[in-house]
Amino acid sequence: MIGMREHLRFNMQIGKDKPFTIGNHKVECPFCDRSRLVDILEDRHPILYLKNKFPVLEDTYQTVLIETDTCETELSVYPREHLHAVVGFGVAKWLEMARSGEFASVVFYKNHGPNSGGSLRHPHMQIVGLNRVDYRNNVRDQDFQGLVIAAEDGVEFNLSTHPRMGFTEFNVLLRDLSRIDRMAEYIQVAAHYALHHFHATCTSYNLFFYEWGGGIAAKLIPRFIVGPLFVGFSIPQVTNRLDEIRETLQERYFREQE
Numbered sequence: 001m002i003g004m005r006e007h008l009r010f011n012m013q014i015g016k017d018k019p020f021t022i023g024n025h026k027v028e029c030p031f032c033d034r035s036r037l038v039d040i041l042e043d044r045h046p047i048l049y050l051k052n053k054f055p056v057l058e059d060t061y062q063t064v065l066i067e068t069d070t071c072e073t074e075l076s077v078y079p080r081e082h083l084h085a086v087v088g089f090g091v092a093k094w095l096e097m098a099r100s101g102e103f104a105s106v107v108f109y110k111n112h113g114p115n116s117g118g119s120l121r122h123p124h125m126q127i128v129g130l131n132r133v134d135y136r137n138n139v140r141d142q143d144f145q146g147l148v149i150a151a152e153d154g155v156e157f158n159l160s161t162h163p164r165m166g167f168t169e170f171n172v173l174l175r176d177l178s179r180i181d182r183m184a185e186y187i188q189v190a191a192h193y194a195l196h197h198f199h200a201t202c203t204s205y206n207l208f209f210y211e212w213g214g215g216i217a218a219k220l221i222p223r224f225i226v227g228p229l230f231v232g233f234s235i236p237q238v239t240n241r242l243d244e245i246r247e248t249l250q251e252r253y254f255r256e257q258e
């Protein structure tokens, strides 16, 4: 029998004051004017790490990693050096919090685009310590299994054969932390493919990190309106074009390097 799922409580009073630069009722981007940001935890210009000003999740410690001082750029097009810096810094801060022993678990994720559930366009990630909920209870080995697109010692890039939600999910599995730069590059390929070569209507994705199997896993999910079979019945779907998508990715991003 499956146990009761743990819920996080969303604070509506704080939620109603949250600024949006995606969708309706747009405001000036709060991450562009750094002079007005408070509760800075670490400044590694242009990366800035701070407490979330609108902590809508009760029983948590919410932090934000602003990736750059440029509003209109995106992880999928960062120069390699900046890509390595952002992912390396984010993973370091996430693991630091996870290993502090202060939380049941710590989630690390990123939203991009109107269908991602995010509220601010400016490229950023979130690291949130959960006092009571352990996300690992909701994760399974099969979430990270897939057709290998590319692999090197200690790091693998695959296409999910058993997506958590569907229909197409990309996994990057890191077993050797010293290969984190390569992990960042695989993540960038997945993001770039999702936004530029996947589906004409794809403008959004989520990126999630997990401590899993003695290493780190990242999952990038291109986002569309969520299908009713998943919403109502938790039945995920998988695309019937897995081989074709893998072939396209290999051809476009990896063939010439072989």
Ligand SMILES: [Zn+2]
Pocket: 029, 030, 031, 032, 070, 071, 122
């Ligand atoms: Zn901005």
